[in-house]
Amino acid sequence: MTENALRRLEIIAGHLNDTEYKEWRTLSPSQTLAVCTNREKKWNGYGYKDTFFRFDDRGTASLLGNRFEHFSSKEYHELRPWLEQTLRINLKTTCPAQPTMVEIHSPEVNHDFYDTIRPQGVIISFAEQDRLLHGHGISTIEIYKLRYGNFNRLPDAVIWPESHKQVEVIVKAAQKFNVGCIPYGGGSNYVDALECPVEKEKRMIVSLDMRQMNRILSLNNENMSVTVEAGAIAKDLEMELRKLGYSLGWNAESIEFSTVGGLAALRSSGLRRSMYGDFENSIINMKFVTPIGTIQQRGTSTSSPPIYSGPDITNLLLGSEGTLGVITELTFKLHYLAPFHRYVSLYFPSFHQGLLFLREVAQKKVVNNLSGARLIDEIGLQLVQGFNPTTPTITTVFKEVLKKYYLKKFKKLEIGKMCLAAILIDGYDLSKMEVYEKRILNVGENFGGVNAGYDLGERMFFMSKGLPYLRDFLLDYYAVSDYLDTSTSWSNIEELVTRVKETIVTTCRAQSVRPRPYIAVRVDHLYETGASLTFTYGFNCRNLADPLGTLRRVDQVALVEILKSNGSVSHYTTGIGKRKKESFIESLSEPAIEIMKNVKKTLDPTNIFCNQNLL
Numbered sequence: 001m002t003e004n005a006l007r008r009l010e011i012i013a014g015h016l017n018d019t020e021y022k023e024w025r026t027l028s029p030s031q032t033l034a035v036c037t038n039r040e041k042k043w044n045g046y047g048y049k050d051t052f053f054r055f056d057d058r059g060t061a062s063l064l065g066n067r068f069e070h071f072s073s074k075e076y077h078e079l080r081p082w083l084e085q086t087l088r089i090n091l092k093t094t095c096p097a098q099p100t101m102v103e104i105h106s107p108e109v110n111h112d113f114y115d116t117i118r119p120q121g122v123i124i125s126f127a128e129q130d131r132l133l134h135g136h137g138i139s140t141i142e143i144y145k146l147r148y149g150n151f152n153r154l155p156d157a158v159i160w161p162e163s164h165k166q167v168e169v170i171v172k173a174a175q176k177f178n179v180g181c182i183p184y185g186g187g188s189n190y191v192d193a194l195e196c197p198v199e200k201e202k203r204m205i206v207s208l209d210m211r212q213m214n215r216i217l218s219l220n221n222e223n224m225s226v227t228v229e230a231g232a233i234a235k236d237l238e239m240e241l242r243k244l245g246y247s248l249g250w251n252a253e254s255i256e257f258s259t260v261g262g263l264a265a266l267r268s269s270g271l272r273r274s275m276y277g278d279f280e281n282s283i284i285n286m287k288f289v290t291p292i293g294t295i296q297q298r299g300t301s302t303s304s305p306p307i308y309s310g311p312d313i314t315n316l317l318l319g320s321e322g323t324l325g326v327i328t329e330l331t332f333k334l335h336y337l338a339p340f341h342r343y344v345s346l347y348f349p350s351f352h353q354g355l356l357f358l359r360e361v362a363q364k365k366v367v368n369n370l371s372g373a374r375l376i377d378e379i380g381l382q383l384v385q386g387f388n389p390t391t392p393t394i395t396t397v398f399k400e401v402l403k404k405y406y407l408k409k410f411k412k413l414e415i416g417k418m419c420l421a422a423i424l425i426d427g428y429d430l431s432k433m434e435v436y437e438k439r440i441l442n443v444g445e446n447f448g449g450v451n452a453g454y455d456l457g458e459r460m461f462f463m464s465k466g467l468p469y470l471r472d473f474l475l476d477y478y479a480v481s482d483y484l485d486t487s488t489s490w491s492n493i494e495e496l497v498t499r500v501k502e503t504i505v506t507t508c509r510a511q512s513v514r515p516r517p518y519i520a521v522r523v524d525h526l527y528e529t530g531a532s533l534t535f536t537y538g539f540n541c542r543n544l545a546d547p548l549g550t551l552r553r554v555d556q557v558a559l560v561e562i563l564k565s566n567g568s569v570s571h572y573t574t575g576i577g578k579r580k581k582e583s584f585i586e587s588l589s590e591p592a593i594e595i596m597k598n599v600k601k602t603l604d605p606t607n608i609f610c611n612q613n614l615l
């Protein structure tokens with residue numbers, strides 16, 4: 001009997017035996033090879049092929065495509081002047097990407113391994129295009145290499161496992177025949193987590209693309225839980241759940257590309273974590289295939305509340321970044337979907353005042369239904385303003401001048417100093433949401449805040465999705481940019497921000513970067529004790545001998561400064577990968593490093609999970 005037939009019998013038996021509603025539902029519309037999902041993605045840039053920035057004949061920037069409701073197919077009249085001024089881009093001086101990758105090495109093939117897995121029906125490809133696509137994530141350095149350079153080592157083959165059983169077979173065979181494995185989710189990480197090891201790695205390396213494992217395995221209405229295969233794209237799952245009135249809640253901003261397994265492997269979270277809780281807290285159960293066997297903490301079909309006894313093994317494996325094994329299945333708790341959303345935004349006279357406001361919101365729980373919050377500094381505000389999709393007319397220009405005058409004269413808000421905060425509220429009852437909105441505005445006023453309206457709030461939240469597209473576009477004009485995230489206590493935020501910004505400026509100067517780099521900081525996630533921060537920085541690289549080297553140097557020096565200034569090595573949105581590895585090790589105590597090394601030795605004694613992230 002085939003595996004599929006067996007599965008179907010199991011499901012029918014399940015229907016007869018218990019209260020769980022079970023089905024095998026494939027989430028992604030691409031029923032066949034997951035490589036199909038890549039047809040829509042750029043090979044040498046972030047995101048969808050149909051979504052990109054462009055300057056038209058008049059030099060006006062626009063975002064093409066129709067993926068973002070209020071922002072796609074719109075013109076951004078203020079963007080070019082701002083980019084010319086800050087990053088000194090010149091429309092006539094362009095730096096186009098190479099049309100194809102320079103050279104792709106021939107694959108190393110371990111025939112014993114291949115002969116063992118092939119008869120099991122495992123789909124495997126040695127095609128250059130597949131290998132290239134699976135050899136990287138979307139960090140600036142990786143995109144730069146795709147556009148202008150090369151990768152030293154790519155996976156030798158790509159495998160699309162279709163079931164937990166197949167993953168077990170593959171991992172066993174890899175162990176037996178000494179083959180390296182790198183699990184692949186949606187390729188949306190920023191930390192070089194998917195790159196192959198370069199030195200001393202002569203073995204065949206296979207990339208395990210999990211996206212064929214994208215089925216909902218069971219959904220329990222009574223217990224509000226869902227079990228899903230780990231290769232499910234988070235957005236596909238969310239859309240399916242929404243049809244039933246549920247939501248996963250946290251909502252990572254890379255939801256259209258990330259898989260739930262990839263998110264678990266990087267210990268991720270998302271925009272709406274304040275309301276629905278973090279990703280890791282929503283995981284009830286996990287199946288994890290290691291070379292010494294499958295780890296599953298709580299039986300096969302339980303969706304019981306968390307067990308608070310003894311050490312939590314699941315938590316030890318979350319954030320393991322593909323270094324210990326493969327996540328094949330996850331059980332999540334579900335939330336009822338809040339149908340209404342409101343964005344509130346406020347100008348503040350300074351970053352300091354904005355911080356005081358957010359601290360009050362976080363510590364005094366000003367509203368119950370707060371989903372997300374943002375605060376952008378005065379430099380970041382200029383970029384948010386550049387993303388203005390309104391076409392200027394005499395009336396809008398006049399209104400803008402009047403607004404600036406009013407803000408300065410009556411509200412003491414000076415252009416160049418003021419910053420912007422935005423709050424997202426999700427709710428079930430519109431009238432209550434209006435009350436919450438008023439309450440937020442009232443609290444804001446106590447700190448000198450002025451209502452900036454719905455649209456700016458929405459734009460602030462859109463920025464995280466739009467920025468990677470802008471980053472790629474700017475490479476065409478010799479401008480490189482990147483970002484770093486961290487978290488720290490409320491009392492330390494301002495000092496950390498000042499020191500990191502100074503460090504980036506000094507390092508850029510020492511690396512002959514001219515003019516001064518662009519650096520903005522944004523507060524992302526609020527906690528009672530502190531908040532997370534994202535630094536975005538960029539500079540013109542036209543006259544630099546080694547733009548990539550300079551970017552690496554700035555990145556590493558800034559990371560060291562973040563740690564010295566009592567910031568964490570990372571926050572949710574990135575993970576560690578190879579990019580932050582040194583700083584991560586630096587941040588751990590000796591016994592902690594010892595524990596991690598021993599866990600690795602125990603679960604993966606021959607290092608078949610060879611991506612060299614973390615340690």
Ligand SMILES: Cc1cc2nc3c(=O)[nH]c(=O)nc-3n(C[C@H](O)[C@H](O)[C@H](O)COP(=O)(O)OP(=O)(O)OC[C@H]3O[C@@H](n4cnc5c(N)ncnc54)[C@H](O)[C@@H]3O)c2cc1C
Nearest residue numbers: 185186187188189253254259261262263265268269322327
């Ligand atoms: C625009 C944008 C917004 C983002 N916003 C967020 C956000 O809001 N929150 C957030 O947390 N992150 C965010 N990220 C970062 C990124 O999406 C996450 O890090 C995500 O976890 C990557 O998931 P993936 O499926 O793409 O994994 P990949 O990039 O494919 O892999 C990441 C790592 O996980 C390992 N891995 C993947 N799948 C498995 C598996 N099944 N088993 C074991 N290991 C596995 C890989 O080996 C690799 O080391 C954002 C990224 C972008 C580009």
